[in-house]
Amino acid sequence: MRDLKSSETYSLAVLSAVCLAILVNAWKSNGEPLFSSLALSGLAFVFCYTLVLWTGDVFMKRGYKGRDMSKKNPTEIPETMGLVCALVYLLAIIIFLPFAFKRDIVEVTSGAGNKDRVLEAQDLEHGRFLHRFPLEKLASYGFAYATIASETILGILDDSFDMRWRHKFFIPAFAALPMLGLYFVDFGVTHVVVPLPFRPYFGELIDMGGFYYIYMAAICIFCPNSINMLAGINGIEVAQSIVIAFLIVLNDVLYLSPEGHPAAESHLFSIYLLLPLIGVSAALLMHNWFPAKVFVGDTYCYFAGIVFAVVGILGHFSKTLLLLFIPQIFNFIYSIPQLFHLVPCPRHRLPKFNARTGLLEPSVATFAEEKPLHPMVGEVMKMLHKLKLMRIKVDSAERVTESSNFTILNLWLVWRGPLREDRLAIEILIMQTSVGLLGLWIRHSLALLLFTVDNR
Amino acid sequence: MRDLKSSETYSLAVLSAVCLAILVNAWKSNGEPLFSSLALSGLAFVFCYTLVLWTGDVFMKRGYKGRDMSKKNPTEIPETMGLVCALVYLLAIIIFLPFAFKRDIVEVTSGAGNKDRVLEAQDLEHGRFLHRFPLEKLASYGFAYATIASETILGILDDSFDMRWRHKFFIPAFAALPMLGLYFVDFGVTHVVVPLPFRPYFGELIDMGGFYYIYMAAICIFCPNSINMLAGINGIEVAQSIVIAFLIVLNDVLYLSPEGHPAAESHLFSIYLLLPLIGVSAALLMHNWFPAKVFVGDTYCYFAGIVFAVVGILGHFSKTLLLLFIPQIFNFIYSIPQLFHLVPCPRHRLPKFNARTGLLEPSVATFAEEKPLHPMVGEVMKMLHKLKLMRIKVDSAERVTESSNFTILNLWLVWRGPLREDRLAIEILIMQTSVGLLGLWIRHSLALLLFTVDNR
Numbered sequence: 001m002r003d004l005k006s007s008e009t010y011s012l013a014v015l016s017a018v019c020l021a022i023l024v025n026a027w028k029s030n031g032e033p034l035f036s037s038l039a040l041s042g043l044a045f046v047f048c049y050t051l052v053l054w055t056g057d058v059f060m061k062r063g064y065k066g067r068d069m070s071k072k073n074p075t076e077i078p079e080t081m082g083l084v085c086a087l088v089y090l091l092a093i094i095i096f097l098p099f100a101f102k103r104d105i106v107e108v109t110s111g112a113g114n115k116d117r118v119l120e121a122q123d124l125e126h127g128r129f130l131h132r133f134p135l136e137k138l139a140s141y142g143f144a145y146a147t148i149a150s151e152t153i154l155g156i157l158d159d160s161f162d163m164r165w166r167h168k169f170f171i172p173a174f175a176a177l178p179m180l181g182l183y184f185v186d187f188g189v190t191h192v193v194v195p196l197p198f199r200p201y202f203g204e205l206i207d208m209g210g211f212y213y214i215y216m217a218a219i220c221i222f223c224p225n226s227i228n229m230l231a232g233i234n235g236i237e238v239a240q241s242i243v244i245a246f247l248i249v250l251n252d253v254l255y256l257s258p259e260g261h262p263a264a265e266s267h268l269f270s271i272y273l274l275l276p277l278i279g280v281s282a283a284l285l286m287h288n289w290f291p292a293k294v295f296v297g298d299t300y301c302y303f304a305g306i307v308f309a310v311v312g313i314l315g316h317f318s319k320t321l322l323l324l325f326i327p328q329i330f331n332f333i334y335s336i337p338q339l340f341h342l343v344p345c346p347r348h349r350l351p352k353f354n355a356r357t358g359l360l361e362p363s364v365a366t367f368a369e370e371k372p373l374h375p376m377v378g379e380v381m382k383m384l385h386k387l388k389l390m391r392i393k394v395d396s397a398e399r400v401t402e403s404s405n406f407t408i409l410n411l412w413l414v415w416r417g418p419l420r421e422d423r424l425a426i427e428i429l430i431m432q433t434s435v436g437l438l439g440l441w442i443r444h445s446l447a448l449l450l451f452t453v454d455n456r
Numbered sequence: 457m458r459d460l461k462s463s464e465t466y467s468l469a470v471l472s473a474v475c476l477a478i479l480v481n482a483w484k485s486n487g488e489p490l491f492s493s494l495a496l497s498g499l500a501f502v503f504c505y506t507l508v509l510w511t512g513d514v515f516m517k518r519g520y521k522g523r524d525m526s527k528k529n530p531t532e533i534p535e536t537m538g539l540v541c542a543l544v545y546l547l548a549i550i551i552f553l554p555f556a557f558k559r560d561i562v563e564v565t566s567g568a569g570n571k572d573r574v575l576e577a578q579d580l581e582h583g584r585f586l587h588r589f590p591l592e593k594l595a596s597y598g599f600a601y602a603t604i605a606s607e608t609i610l611g612i613l614d615d616s617f618d619m620r621w622r623h624k625f626f627i628p629a630f631a632a633l634p635m636l637g638l639y640f641v642d643f644g645v646t647h648v649v650v651p652l653p654f655r656p657y658f659g660e661l662i663d664m665g666g667f668y669y670i671y672m673a674a675i676c677i678f679c680p681n682s683i684n685m686l687a688g689i690n691g692i693e694v695a696q697s698i699v700i701a702f703l704i705v706l707n708d709v710l711y712l713s714p715e716g717h718p719a720a721e722s723h724l725f726s727i728y729l730l731l732p733l734i735g736v737s738a739a740l741l742m743h744n745w746f747p748a749k750v751f752v753g754d755t756y757c758y759f760a761g762i763v764f765a766v767v768g769i770l771g772h773f774s775k776t777l778l779l780l781f782i783p784q785i786f787n788f789i790y791s792i793p794q795l796f797h798l799v800p801c802p803r804h805r806l807p808k809f810n811a812r813t814g815l816l817e818p819s820v821a822t823f824a825e826e827k828p829l830h831p832m833v834g835e836v837m838k839m840l841h842k843l844k845l846m847r848i849k850v851d852s853a854e855r856v857t858e859s860s861n862f863t864i865l866n867l868w869l870v871w872r873g874p875l876r877e878d879r880l881a882i883e884i885l886i887m888q889t890s891v892g893l894l895g896l897w898i899r900h901s902l903a904l905l906l907f908t909v910d911n912r
Contacts, residue, residue: 058617059617061617062519062616062617063518063519087609090606091630091633094633094634094637095633095637097634097637097638097640097641098637098640098641101641138595138638138641138642139594139595139597139598141595141598142595142597142598142599142601142602142634142638143598143601143602145598145599145602145634146598146599146601146602146605149602149605149606149609150546150605152609153543153605153608153609153612156609156612160518160616161514161517161518174547177547177550177551178550178598178601181550181551181553181554182553182594182598184553184554185553185554185557185594186594
């Protein structure tokens with residue numbers, strides 16, 4: 001790779017100095033978790049930005065490299081750099097730990113390991129500031145770290161050993177086990193509130209029992225995989241994760257009113273896990289944005305996805321979380337015909353690079369004459385074509401011979417015509433942000449209708 | 457690699473069936489952590505034994521392979537198989553979680569997420585059985601997992617990217633951060649009890665403050681590295697870890713008296729983390745013992761070492777832990793002249809294989825004439841030679857031209873003469889076990905003299 005340019009060195013040094021100053025001050029005034037979290041995220045950005053540059057060669061030497069096929073002269077660039085992100089992130093959330101709990105430690109343990117906190121913790125409850133969270137959150141914190149670290153290990157394995165799609169898909173469920181174990185032991189709440197229209201039939205609460213754990217495992221499987229699936233152009237994996245993270249933080253902030261909210265601690269927990277994610281992701285994005293100097297690897301998608309799953313589940317807002325994954329959910333559902341081989345699926349489905357124009361066009365799947373599509377599938381595809389939900393070609397006998405691949409990126413190119421790679425990424429991100437904001441707005445207004453009260 | 461032989465399939469199936477039956481019964485009777493831990497360790501053995509066989513080829517394909525130079529016809533065998541151990545281990549300690557806490561959950565949360573446990577936990581204290589441990593241990597459990605998972609990641613990095621010795625050495629300190637963070641937040645006890653003879657000068661307790669964290673980080677650095685250093689013949693890394701694990705468990709059992717001991721919970725914690733380690737290590741050892749079919753990689757040494765550091769620190773018996781590392785400590789100190797290049801250090805220091813006899817002999821470092829040893833160093837080496845602590849060769853001018861390499865394995869061969877590889881391993885293990893038992897005996901008798909009371 002390369003060394004830092006002097007302008008980079010200067011900006012990074014200034015940012016580090018500011019963040020360090022904030023940290024030192026925060027420590028003097030009893031922790032100040034919110035400020036320390038911001039400052040640590042800034043430092044994580046600096047660290048990650050530099051490390052990605054410095055370690056690129058090492059990764060390439062060990063075979064973690066690939067060619068960017070959407071460029072005129074593809075050269076080999078490092079792959080799996082999301083691993084650097086994940087490591088810096090894990091480091092950051094551990095260093096944050098003493099800041100998060102400092103006030104509690106000092107006040108509750110009266111200095112040096114005096115463990116009579118059971119009673120005092122009760123008294124503290126009333127005096128707690130807006131941005132504090134209590135020692136009871138410590139176990140959640142440990143298990144969150146454990147889950148993210150496990151997912152990172154599995155990401156490395158996935159990037160190191162070629163795994164089949166059907167094996168990979170379920171990997172995140174294993175990594176989720178620490179969190180499910182914690183949930184079982186520490187919360188054990190498997191009730192869900194029933195929306196108003198269904199209450200006459202089911203009552204106000206349903207105990208989903210074991211199904212709730214399956215639901216949580218499904219979230220852990222879905223988040224990483226869906227990010228991994230909405231991929232294929234420079235920067236899109238990282239940028240969509242940053243958008244999701246910002247939207248969750250926005251939702252979290254709604255719960256931090258000065259008068260206190262019962263769910264405030266869960267949402268603080270979420271903020272403290274997401275700020276460093278934004279920090280390391282932004283650093284990676286600067287190297288991964290068009291034209292990419294590094295690839296992020298499945299490791300990044302797994303890592304970012306599981307952070308979202310962790311905050312959604314341990315913060316008890318997994319349904320809201322899903323609202324922020326609408327583009328990914330659409331992309332997944334839209335992909336199903338190819339994923340399950342109802343329609344032939346080429347090895348790669350990323351948009352096709354047209355070297356003459358320098359623009360991306362929808363990539364296509366062609367259907368050989370000797371193995372034609374089932375007529376019914378063909379009819380459905382013709383209908384989707386009319387609805388502008390894909391583009392097909394038919395031969396003289398009205399048989400479908402070709403269709404655009406079933407991903408949201410190709411669909412967008414069908415709608416918008418050929419686009420340059422970064423333009424496509426930006427448009428998708430704007431769409432994602434708008435859909436997410438709409439989702440949050442609906443969630444908080446519709447909640448009043450369905451549950452009589454918005455639990456914000 | 458190969459498939460399971462039918463005899464293996466049969467034995468593993470029987471073992472699995474027995475373990476599963478124990479688990480099901482344990483679950484019915486409120487968890488029964490000690491039995492479930494044993495059963496899970498059995499299952500971990502089965503799983504690890506099989507997975508090492510099945511995944512060997514995949515590892516070799518990705519370049520994790522090496523030749524065993526102490527054999528007549530060295531073939532390539534898989535490397536880094538300790539990673540399989542670590543993954544199975546992490547899975548096992550998570551599945552154990554609900555068993556460990558089941559009784560607490562059921563009684564304390566009155567079934568479904570009723571969180572009024574703060575007060576009830578007090579009442580429970582008295583009714584607790586010998587082998588239970590309470591929800592307060594949950595955070596420790598999560599952070600222990602987090603630390604071990606981090607160390608595993610770093611082990612993979614070490615085995616994947618060639619790192620310099622001086623960088624590698626400090627790696628475990630990073631992985632230790634989750635645990636140090638927990639210690640800071642949750643215990644914060646940095647006092648040590650002063651031995652009787654020094655009390656007139658220092659008082660009964662000294663607060664070591666920040667130094668205590670440096671001490672803990674040093675333990676986390678030392679345990680993995682020292683196992684990694686006492687290596688070089690088939691099976692020795694894994695077998696020495698099993699010996700240490702058994703000795704710690706033996707020490708733990710001393711604290712489990714029916715009348716209850718204040719430290720009982722810490723020692724249960726240690727047992728529950730060590731039994732699965734013994735399970736997966738035994739499985740790996742069966743493939744790694746002479747003649748080895750797989751190598752374990754630095755990943756194994758890091759993983760096993762950090763488990764010891766974790767139980768020692770979170771169990772508050774780090775000094776006793778060090779007593780069980782006496783052979784490793786000796787090996788480390790004995791190695792220092794070569795590690796710090798006071799004496800030239802060849803790339804590999806493992807014992808030399810004599811293809812004619814099929815036995816191992818001490819490997820040697822030779823000192824070129826143009827770059828002779830410092831005369832003082834030479835004199836010290838001559839003295840050590842007389843004390844039978846190494847073997848040297850001198851030229852006509854009485855200058856040292858050659859010495860056996862500075863490791864305990866070479867020293868043992870100097871004492872005992874050429875040995876077959878497995879014979880050497882067994883003798884070292886017997887020595888290690890004897891020294892460890894002696895250490896424990898001294899610890900529990902000497903404690904009375906130094907601290908007025910054996911805190912057993």
